[in-house]
Amino acid sequence: IFHPSGSLIFVASPAGRHTASVIFLHGSGDTGQGVRAWIKQVLSQDLAFQHIKVIYPTAPARPYTPMKGALSTVWFDRYKISNDCPEHIETIDSMCKLLTELINEEIKNGIQKDRILVGGFSMGGCMAMHLAYRYHQDVAGVFALSSFLNKTSLVYQALRTNDSILPELFQCHGTIDELVLYSWGEETNKTLKSLGVTASFLSFPNLYHELKKDELEELRTWIFKKLPEEMIKTNK
Template identity: 30%
Template sequence: MDAKIIDPKEGKADSAIIMLHGLGSDGSDFEHFREELAACGAPVEQARLILPTAPERAITANKGFLMRGWFDLLDTDGVGASDEPALVESARIAERLIALEETKGIRRDRIFLGGFSQGGCVALYTALKLDRPIGGIFCLSGYLPIESADDIEHVGQGILSPIFLTYGKEDNDVPPVYPEISVKELRKLGATDLWSKGYDGVGHDLCIEEVTDLSDFLEKSLEASR
């Protein structure tokens, strides 16, 4: 797996953040993510930042052009029906990255998995597949890429992880209805520690208020694990 790993500037890592990029991007988009979170108050100076890059694949919603993506989008509007085999494959990559951090001495309750847009979709989907909870799962401008909670035969204990889901209310790429439905579906699937918020005037992008709220989420989760 192609992944950039950014260790703390000094000392030993005491936590880990696995950040999955969006469609057509790569891991380098979030090279400064730890510093941005720390500037907003998150106690992540000693967090190891793991930035995997998705493989190239033909994206149906983009006329079959090759792009770096965690799964294919089968609907022409760019959301909705998804490529389940690739979703499963990407979730397994996320699971392996979590397991690798455990082998490096990072406790599971101090490991966070998140992503932006399509990366956030994978993070939420992985919550259904994990056999045990982790420190937290966050999805920024994404959604849960399933048709219905009723179609899921088995949900792992990862759904009990703290979950943070945010979106822009003016997002034309991932319309707000998708994350709003996702919140309902996640609760049906067993999520009990779920925080969600939409941001006025924000499109398919991150705003400072959103990063601040994520920082608060990480701080709360890290404090609970001490």
Template identity: 25%
Template sequence: MHRLAPLVFPAAGTRHTATVIFAHGLGDSGHGWAAFVENWRRRQRLDEVKFVLPHAPEIPITVNMGYKMPGWYDIAALGLSAGQLRENEDEAGLLESREYFQKLVQQEIDSGISADRIVLGGYSQGGAVALFTGLTSLVKLAGIVGMSTYLPLSLKLESTYIPKPASANVNAQTPIIMCHGTADPVLPYQLASMSRDHLVKLGYPVEWKEYAGMPHTVLPEELDDVEDFLRKVLPPSADGKTEL
């Protein structure tokens, strides 16, 4: 499968000690999130953080009548109920994207960034991949960000994909932030809140942010909340051993 190299924003300061890998939604590209990253960089509150914005490959999307578009996995239809979504999940596609994101994480580790200074995040479909990859990762991450998204493969998560034994689940206490609008017609609020409840039931620490009347989009307030989360889980390094 052909994949373009990710869009990369080096750390804005003199030190690179942390990395955020952020996945776009269906039909978009990494460029669609460049302006948001540039805004965070201008505010100079995440100066030690490198941002990696990967591009999804073009794949046939069922909801798009089978025509190819950038996607992390296939989508059968939009606006599905939780039950319908579970019956139509593209498990193979999710696993393939998880493998790709695991490689991106490993590339950062190989370059000298500790896994616990890496955040996986994403919006919509990209957020689903970020949640799934982060929760099933074999390396301890700093945090996971899910915006306007849901938890995929939730019925199989604990039985099939969460590392076992319990001591191997290194991300059992990894901070998670989930942000969602109450008027989202694409991924309904109920679906997101059910995902949150499922994660809380499994013992994961979830910070929940909801935005009254927000459809399937992004608000400045939401971006501020995500920035605050990143600052909390990726504080400035005491020694800054990793130099640009």
């Protein structure tokens, strides 16, 4: 269902020379195509760049416990939607392996690892934090929109024993989110900061569990800052 060869992966190609990549992970039950269309609707245009390729993979369908075991395109299973329960490590780790293949594919295509950003909406942001802070601490950065980590997250455990420089985190959250509580996002941000992550946290008043235009514009600015266009070196 999800394959690095490109099946079920939607790509917004750069207009010019490809020198950097963003991997954008959708929320639970969505698809790569779905989140790309949603972003386009909110922004009135694609999240597109001159030099950056934006990749929207789709999660494989798996039984999802919060939906009574019904099949859903989710990055991993959860025991429940709460920050106060254990993580479903087995499914998180198997997906980290698959997404690592996607990162390696970009590297094979000539993109340096510090020119790759990973992030996503809701569960996609959580997945990106696991992927980067546990397995790929040399990516350019991580973004998480309306996302959270469980209180006992393996991400925190990995960072407690870490002394390398960590990717910067860009986090956004709606203050009236009823699905992923604002306080969960805030607590995630504070904990990561205490463990050495350089992290920003933007609050959006009156925003539910959704994407918003000014939030996506802030994200676009941050992506540009982390992945600036490279000056083409000329030998004079």
